[in-house]
Structures are given as structure tokens and as C-alpha cells.
Amino acid sequence: MAETKSYIAGLYCSRCGKGHSHEIAAHxxxxxxxxxxxxxxxxxxxxxxxxxLRDRSPDLxxxxxxxxxxxxxxxxxxxxxxxxxxxxxxxxxxxxxxLLYIKDESxxxxxxxxxxxxxxxxxxxxxxxxxxLIMPTNGNAGAAWALYGARASLDVKIIMPEDAPxxxxxxxxxxxxxxxxxxxxxxxxxxxxxxxxxKHGWYDVSTLKEPYRIEGKKTMGYEIAEQLxxxxxxxxxxxxxxxxxxxxxYKAFLEMRELGWISDKPPRLVAVQADGCAPIVKAFxxxxxxxxxxxxxxxxxxxxxxxxxxxxxxxLDAIYSTNGTAVSIDDDTIVASQVELGRQEGTFVCPEGxxxxxxxxxxxxxxxxxxDDTVVLLNTGAGIKYPxxxxxxxxxxxxxAEL
Amino acid sequence: MAETKSYIAGLYCSRCGKGHSHEIAAHxxxxxxxxxxxxxxxxxxxxxxxxxLRDRSPDLxxxxxxxxxxxxxxxxxxxxxxxxxxxxxxxxxxxxxxLLYIKDESxxxxxxxxxxxxxxxxxxxxxxxxxxLIMPTNGNAGAAWALYGARASLDVKIIMPEDAPxxxxxxxxxxxxxxxxxxxxxxxxxxxxxxxxxKHGWYDVSTLKEPYRIEGKKTMGYEIAEQLxxxxxxxxxxxxxxxxxxxxxYKAFLEMRELGWISDKPPRLVAVQADGCAPIVKAFxxxxxxxxxxxxxxxxxxxxxxxxxxxxxxxLDAIYSTNGTAVSIDDDTIVASQVELGRQEGTFVCPEGxxxxxxxxxxxxxxxxxxDDTVVLLNTGAGIKYPxxxxxxxxxxxxxAEL
Numbered sequence: 097m098a099e100t101k102s103y104i105a106g107l108y109c110s111r112c113g114k115g116h117s118h119e120i121a122a123h124x125x126x127x128x129x130x131x132x133x134x135x136x137x138x139x140x141x142x143x144x145x146x147x148x149l150r151d152r153s154p155d156l157x158x159x160x161x162x163x164x165x166x167x168x169x170x171x172x173x174x175x176x177x178x179x180x181x182x183x184x185x186x187x188x189x190x191x192x193x194x195l196l197y198i199k200d201e202s203x204x205x206x207x208x209x210x211x212x213x214x215x216x217x218x219x220x221x222x223x224x225x226x227x228x229l230i231m232p233t234n235g236n237a238g239a240a241w242a243l244y245g246a247r248a249s250l251d252v253k254i255i256m257p258e259d260a261p262x263x264x265x266x267x268x269x270x271x272x273x274x275x276x277x278x279x280x281x282x283x284x285x286x287x288x289x290x291x292x293x294x295k296h297g298w299y300d301v302s303t304l305k306e307p308y309r310i311e312g313k314k315t316m317g318y319e320i321a322e323q324l325x326x327x328x329x330x331x332x333x334x335x336x337x338x339x340x341x342x343x344x345x346y347k348a349f350l351e352m353r354e355l356g357w358i359s360d361k362p363p364r365l366v367a368v369q370a371d372g373c374a375p376i377v378k379a380f381x382x383x384x385x386x387x388x389x390x391x392x393x394x395x396x397x398x399x400x401x402x403x404x405x406x407x408x409x410x411x412l413d414a415i416y417s418t419n420g421t422a423v424s425i426d427d428d429t430i431v432a433s434q435v436e437l438g439r440q441e442g443t444f445v446c447p448e449g450x451x452x453x454x455x456x457x458x459x460x461x462x463x464x465x466x467x468d469d470t471v472v473l474l475n476t477g478a479g480i481k482y483p484x485x486x487x488x489x490x491x492x493x494x495x496x497a498e499l
Numbered sequence: 500m501a502e503t504k505s506y507i508a509g510l511y512c513s514r515c516g517k518g519h520s521h522e523i524a525a526h527x528x529x530x531x532x533x534x535x536x537x538x539x540x541x542x543x544x545x546x547x548x549x550x551x552l553r554d555r556s557p558d559l560x561x562x563x564x565x566x567x568x569x570x571x572x573x574x575x576x577x578x579x580x581x582x583x584x585x586x587x588x589x590x591x592x593x594x595x596x597x598l599l600y601i602k603d604e605s606x607x608x609x610x611x612x613x614x615x616x617x618x619x620x621x622x623x624x625x626x627x628x629x630x631x632l633i634m635p636t637n638g639n640a641g642a643a644w645a646l647y648g649a650r651a652s653l654d655v656k657i658i659m660p661e662d663a664p665x666x667x668x669x670x671x672x673x674x675x676x677x678x679x680x681x682x683x684x685x686x687x688x689x690x691x692x693x694x695x696x697x698k699h700g701w702y703d704v705s706t707l708k709e710p711y712r713i714e715g716k717k718t719m720g721y722e723i724a725e726q727l728x729x730x731x732x733x734x735x736x737x738x739x740x741x742x743x744x745x746x747x748x749y750k751a752f753l754e755m756r757e758l759g760w761i762s763d764k765p766p767r768l769v770a771v772q773a774d775g776c777a778p779i780v781k782a783f784x785x786x787x788x789x790x791x792x793x794x795x796x797x798x799x800x801x802x803x804x805x806x807x808x809x810x811x812x813x814x815l816d817a818i819y820s821t822n823g824t825a826v827s828i829d830d831d832t833i834v835a836s837q838v839e840l841g842r843q844e845g846t847f848v849c850p851e852g853x854x855x856x857x858x859x860x861x862x863x864x865x866x867x868x869x870x871d872d873t874v875v876l877l878n879t880g881a882g883i884k885y886p887x888x889x890x891x892x893x894x895x896x897x898x899x900a901e902l
Contacts, residue, residue, distance in 0.1 A: 150554060151553060154557035154581060155583070172845075173585075174583065174585060174603070174606075174845060174846065175582070175583020175584075175585055175603060175606060176606075178557060179578070180558070180577065180578020180608075181578075182576075182577060182578055186652075200577070200578060200608075202608070203577075203578060203579075203606060203607060203608055204606060205583075205603075205605070205606055205846075206847070206883075207610070207881065207883055230902075243841070243845040243846070243847060244845055245845070246841060246842055246843070246844070246845040247844055247845030247846075248845075249589075253902065255896065258895070262886060263883050263886045265891065265893060266847075266882070266883070266886040266887075266888075266889050266891070267847055267882070267883065268893075269838075269889050269891040269893075270837065270838065270841035270842075270847040270882055270889060271841050271842065271845060271847070272838075272841065272842035275891075275893040276893060276894055276895070276896045276900075276902075277893050277894070277895050277896070278895070278896050278898070279895065280898060284898055287898075288896055288898075288900055288902065291901060291902075292901070292902040295901065295902070296902070434673065435672075435673065435675075438646070438649060438673035438674050438675065439649055439673075439674065439675035440649070441649070441650055442575075442577060442646040442647055442648070442649040442650030442651075442674060443577065443608075443646075443650075444609070444646060444669075444670055444673040444674070478610065478883075479669070479670070479673055480609075480610055480666050480669070480670065480881075480883065480884060481883060483665060483666045483669040484669075485669075486669050486672050486673060488668065488669070488672040488678075490668060490671075490672075490678040490679060490680050491679055491680070492661070492679070492680050492681070492682065493658065493679045493680070493681050493691055495681070495683060495687055495690075495691075497679075497691055498694060498695070498698065499633075499656065499679075499691065499694075499695040499698070499699070
């Protein structure tokens with residue numbers, strides 16, 4: 097029954113600032129906005145030396161003091177985190193960027209960064225005594241929560257659009273979750289989930305409707321800094337759907353400065369969306385602080401097909417505060433980038449990740465990225481989860497063929 | 500142009516013992532048998548402290564002195580290795596095994612353990628100045644060599660049966676390899692490849708026809724020992740097709756003893772095959788030292804559909820020398836085990852990996868595995884690479900549905 101020495105100090109509303117307890121199940125603030133976790137960073141600064149991490153296991157729990165789980169026996173882990181930060185030398189040369197990296201979230205259980213949110217979210221749900229959780233999802237998050245939920249012996253209900261990637265269904269099935277399909281969008285799934293939550297009191301783990309998923313995602317920021325020798329890169333590009341990842345990465349860099357672990361400014365954050373679903377890009381272009389619902393959204397990059405995110409104002413704040421930007425890419429260019437990156441670097445990234453390469457190229461051409469900037473592409477998942485994105489028709493050989 | 504301080508000392512024939520040079524491209528011995536790498540372990544023992552590994556990056560290159568690459572600039576890496584060794588508490592309880600682990604090779608670039616062989620094999624090919632490599636494959640190895648080959652700027656030719664898993668084609672395409680399909684078996688692909696090698700002088704990376712792939716695979720053994728605090732488990736179960744993995748793991752444990760890094764005996768090695776393709780199991784049952792070609796082989800666990808392995812005598816030697824055993828499992832039980840493991844532990848393993856759970860269950864029931872044995876299931880890949888193995892039909896919900 098060991099304590100993990102979390103410095104968690106409470107929850108606060110990301111919009112109105114009101115405090116909330118982290119010791120009971122909490123979802124949105126009374127004002128309707130997401131809750132975030134606050135830590136006693138002052139105490140952590142004086143007690144916790146970043147060099148003490150060096151001997152820890154290479155997973156996200158190496159940052160356990162800055163995660164919300166208070167008792168070690170509640171940690172539900174499949175070995176997630178500390179994914180590779182790979183130099184992209186040839187791609188960097190072709191883009192005229194000296195130091196280009198990919199943070200590769202394909203090398204993680206369930207094959208996408210959703211594993212981080214699920215690991216920390218499910219662990220905290222277990223700590224809070226949750227029995228049943230429910231989630232509307234575009235696929236990968238549901239897959240991750242189904243499998244981590246199985247490891248925690250929780251009942252998991254997943255509602256998914258029928259168009260969501262097929263492989264995610266197999267993962268839900270493997271985890272024994274109750275999976276339901278809807279002929280509609282994730283927003284339609286969300287309405288059904290909301291009614292079920294009201295009726296049964298199930299624990300709602302919709303994006304940003306519980307405060308702990310983002311804590312898992314923020315560890316990407318901690319890892320990038322640690323892997324660069326406790327430095328901030330100049331630019332991080334992030335494929336932006338619900339926005340939890342980019343909000344989390346921003347939170348991580350702010351926390352690390354308060355901890356005295358980095359002295360640099362946070363990186364300039366770039367939200368990358370698809371031309372067919374670009375509410376954040378539009379809001380940024382119009383200098384607004386929140387986005388509008390994007391009608392008839394459509395992109396092959398299914399994970400960023402989110403017409404309006406509950407945390408849009410937090411995403412925009414992260415961009416404005418870091419002197420970042422927002423760009424959108426068309427689907428043909430996304431697929432072409434997936435191939436270009438694979439052939440140059442051997443990385444088979446998901447379409448969401450591929451959009452970042454095209455975005456970096458455009459921003460470098462514009463001069464927004466400088467040659468000597470250290471640039472990180474945050475690839476959120478494995479290309480193998482979307483085997484139908486690429487089209488190819490390999491030739492057949494006869495038994496007596498000569499090459 | 501830094502040296503990596505590899506202790507490589509040469510190659511030797513695994514059957515007749517004849518020495519060969521590691522400084523030129525080498526394939527089989529004149530006697531037709533695979534070559535293995537020899538290291539100067541005596542010198543390594545006196546110079547290399549296992550504790551010096553602690554600060555190294557969490558990938559297989561942490562064992563670089565015991566790998567064949569001599570110059571650091573030849574290392575071709577996508578961040579592979581140091582995969583999770585996860586405790587399986589509920590599965591262990593249901594099997595009545597106190598300490599059951601899974602070594603999870605789904606958390607690696609390309610989603611299977613083939614990444615290890617490709618990383619080390621491609622790196623050494625680069626070091627040897629290879630321009631074009633060719634490989635017949637059941638899918639996952641080809642995918643891995645295509646992507647690592649791309650990262651090394653090599654020309655890669657892959658020949659695959661049309662029945663091989665579809666996702667592997669997408670990976671070859673992403674890496675820009677020349678992919679060919681054959682209406683036949685991997686042995687048919689191998690014949691076409693052999694003619695092309697004879698004609699063009701391409702570098703043949705068929706299973707065990709080059710000596711370095713096994714060096715990548717052996718790192719699984721090093722990692723298991725390091726992750727257990729430099730101890731041998733009592734039993735390692737391994738899904739056995741071409742056999743490179745089990746031969747590599749055995750080699751690792753022998754080397755670690757010579758290095759003084761472990762004092763235990765090597766683990767008892769268990770080769771697990773499918774009922775529909777079990778040449779090693781049959782040979783073991785008949786106390787033979789090599790296997791016979793298995794006619795009309797057939798199993799959903801495509802990676803272990805290998806009717807006869809070139810290294811069969813080495814696999815059998817590893818089993819006999821460690822007091823191991825060999826068992827085969829039927830396909831229905833493999834699928835049932837995949838589901839059982841997923842629901843109990845949240846791991847979505849490949850069918851090959853699932854066979855190990857069934858094998859451990861049978862061996863525990865027989866008393867061959869004891870309750871207090873430390874047992875490792877070596878799951879060779881991600882279930883998401885085989886999305887069609889599981890059958891499921893999730894219900895549809897109407898927009899106004901109530902759960």
C-alpha cells in the first residue's frame with residue numbers, strides 16, 4: 097500500500113478558476129468547462145531533483161510525482177511511454193531544417209498516444225473506485241481505454257461511429273469491452289453516452305470531461321525535454337483534434353519551468369489540422385479565442401476529425417501564449433507526406449502524423465520555421481492502424497519468374 | 500567515425516565449426532549451414548561491467564559491445580528494443596503460476612520482434628557496403644526490413660505469398676521497397692529469391708542466410724535478464740517458426756554466463772508451434788536432432804507457418820540443452836487464448852503470442868511448469884497486425900437509443 101508521493105494538490109476550472117476536489121470523481125466545472133490538475137510545484141521544486149529520474153524505468157510513470165495517482169497499487173500499466181525521439185536527418189535536409197525530430201508514439205501499447213491518457217485516466221478511475229466507464233470515441237481512444245480498462249478489471253462501454261477505423265473494434269473486442277456502433281458522428285455517440293451517464297451514473301471519460309487523461313498526455317512534453325537533455329525544442333507540431341495532447345504538452349512545459357527543470361521558454365506550438373476539418377485554424381486566423389462548429393467535416397485523418405473541441409479555448413491559448421500558429425493540410429498532401437517520410441526515414445506514421453511533415457515544410461518555406469530551429473513532429477500513432485490509407489498494387493510473380 | 504567497441508571476433512559455422520570472416524558479406528558455410536557470430540567474451544568480461552548499462556538509452560543498442568556493428572555511424576535505428584516485461588497477475592493466478600510475465604514485442608517499431616533482426620541486420624549490411632538486399636518473407640520480417648532498409652537508403656526487394664497479412668504490404672509500400680507477390684508458399688518465394696541472388700549478386704537476407712539478424716533477436720534474452728535484475732527466468736516460451744528468436748535467446752543466455760553477468764542456468768526453453776505446422780514438436784517427440792518438412796502446413800498464426808526451418812537443429816539443440824520441451828496448440832485454442840489474455844490483462848497479443856498462454860496452461864497442468872517457476876511468455880507481435888483473427892459483431896444503436 098505504498099504512496100507514490102504525488103504532488104497533486106487539487107483540481108481547478110480551466111476557465112473560471114474555481115477549485116474542486118481530486119478525491120471524488122469530478123467531471124466538468126459548474127460553468128461547463130474542463131477541470132485541470134494542480135500540483136504543489138513549489139514543494140516539488142525543493143524536493144525533487146530531475147537527475148533522480150535517471151535510474152527509473154523507461155515509461156511515463158518515471159514522472160509519477162507529477163501525475164495524479166496517489167497509491168502505487170492503483171497504477172495500471174502496459175509499459176507505456178518514453179517513446180523514441182528520432183532524428184530525421186534526410187527529411188530535415190530536404191526541408192532545410194538542421195535539427196528535425198519525430199517523437200514516435202507508434203511505439204506504445206495500442207499503437208497510439210491514446211495509451212498515455214488511458215493509462216493515467218484508468219489508474220485514477222481505479223483509485224476513485226469507479227466500476228463502469230463509458231466513452232464516445234473516433235476509435236483509438238476507445239481501443240486504449242478498453243484495453244487498460246480490462247487490465248484494471250473495470251466495465252467499459254464504448255460507442256463508436258461505424259466509419260471509425262476497423263482495427264479499433266478488434267481492440268475493444270480483445271479487451272472485452274461492450275462496444276456499440278452508431279451510423280453518425282462522434283457527437284452523436286456523445287449524446288447517447290451522456291444520456292447513459294445521467295441514467296446509470298457511469299463514469300464519463302469523454303474528451304476533457306474527466307481531468308486525468310490530459311495528465312497522461314502531458315508526459316510527452318516531459319519526455320521531449322528530458323530526451324533533449326532538459327531543453328525545450330523551438331517548435332513542436334501537433335495534429336489537433338480534441339486538443340488534449342497540445343494542451344497537455346503546453347502544461348508540461350509550464351510545469352517544468354516552475355520546477356526549475358528547464359530554463360528555456362516553452363516551444364512555439366503548432367496546431368495542425370486537415371483542410372476538411374480546421375476549426376482551430378480558422379479561429380486562429382480570425383484571432384478568436386474559441387472556435388465554431390465545422391459543418392460537414394471530412395478527412396482521411398480520422399483522429400483529427402473533430403468539428404469542435406470542448407477545450408478549443410485552451411488550445412488557442414496554448415498557441416497564442418507560445419507565439420505558435422495553426423495550419424491545415426489537404427488529404428492528398430497528407431498521403432503524399434506519409435509516403436515521403438516512410439521512404440526517407442523508414443517511419444510508417446499515421447495520417448495525422450504525416451500532416452505535420454507537410455506543415456513543417458510550408459512553415460519553413462514561409463520562413464516561420466528557421467533553419468536553426470530545433471523542430472519536433474509529434475507523430476501520434478502507427479501507420480499500421482490505417483492500412484487502407486496507402487494505395488498500392490504489387491505485381492505478381494510466376495513460380496519460374498526471373499527478377 | 501567513432502568505433503562502437505564491438506567485441507565481434509569472427510563468424511563460425513553452427514554445424515561444422517569452420518571460421519569465417521565478418522569483414523566481408525557472408526551467408527552460409529560451405530557445408531550449407533548457418534553462420535553465427537563469435538565475440539571475444541573473455542576480454543569483454545574483464546572490461547565491461549553490466550552496471551555501466553544503467554545510464555544508456557532504453558533500446559537494444561545498450562548492448563552494442565555484444566552486437567556486430569563496429570562503427571557508430573552505421574547504426575540504423577528506429578528506437579527499437581527494451582520492450583516491456585509485464586507481470587500477468589490475473590492470468591498467472593488462473594494458470595496457478597506465481598510469477599508469470601509477458602515480454603511484449605508489440606511495443607516496438609513495425610509492431611513485431613522482426614524489428615530487432617532488421618535493425619541489426621540492416622546496420623551490418625550498411626557497414627558491409629551492401630546496395631541491394633532481397634528477402635522472401637511471410638510478411639512481418641519483410642515489412643521490418645523494408646522500413647529499416649529505407650532508413651539506411653538501401654534498395655530492398657521483398658517477395659511474399661499473397662496470403663501473407665495485408666498490413667505487411669502497406670508497410671513495404673510505405674518504405675518504398677519493391678514488393679512482389681507469389682501464389683504459393685514462402686518456400687516458393689525463396690526459390691525465386693535464390694535465382695535473383697545468383698543472377699544479380701544481391702545480398703540474401705533469407706532467415707539464417709545472413710548471420711546478423713539473430714544478433715538482433717538475441718537482445719530479447721539480454722533484456723529479460725536485465726529486467727529481472729540479472730536473473731534467468733526458469734522457463735521461456737517462444738512461438739517457433741524459423742526459430743531465429745529461440746536460437747538467439749539461447750545464445751544470449753550462454754553469452755551472459757560467459758560474461759559473468761548472470762550466474763543462473765539458462766531458462767528451460769519451450770518451442771510452441773501450431774497443430775497445423777509442428778515439425779519441431781514432432782522431431783522433439785521422436786528425440787531427433789533435426790526436423791522433417793511438414794506437408795500441407797496450415798495455421799492462422801502465419802508467422803509460425805514454417806514447414807521446415809534451416810536452423811531446426813539449432814532450435815532442437817537449444818531445447819535439449821536447457822531441458823526444455825516443445826508443444827503444439829490448435830488454432831481454435833489460439834484464438835480463445837488471445838481473447839482470454841486480452842480480457843484478463845489488457846494485452847492484445849498476436850496469435851503466435853496467444854499460443855504461449857495455452858502452452859503454459861497445458862505445461863502447468865502436466866506439472867512440467869511448477870507453481871514457483873518464473874515464467875516468461877515471449878509475445879512476438881501486436882494483435883493489431885492481424886485484425887481479422889477475432890470475430891465480433893458489435894450491435895448498432897439508433898440515435899435515440901437508451902443503454
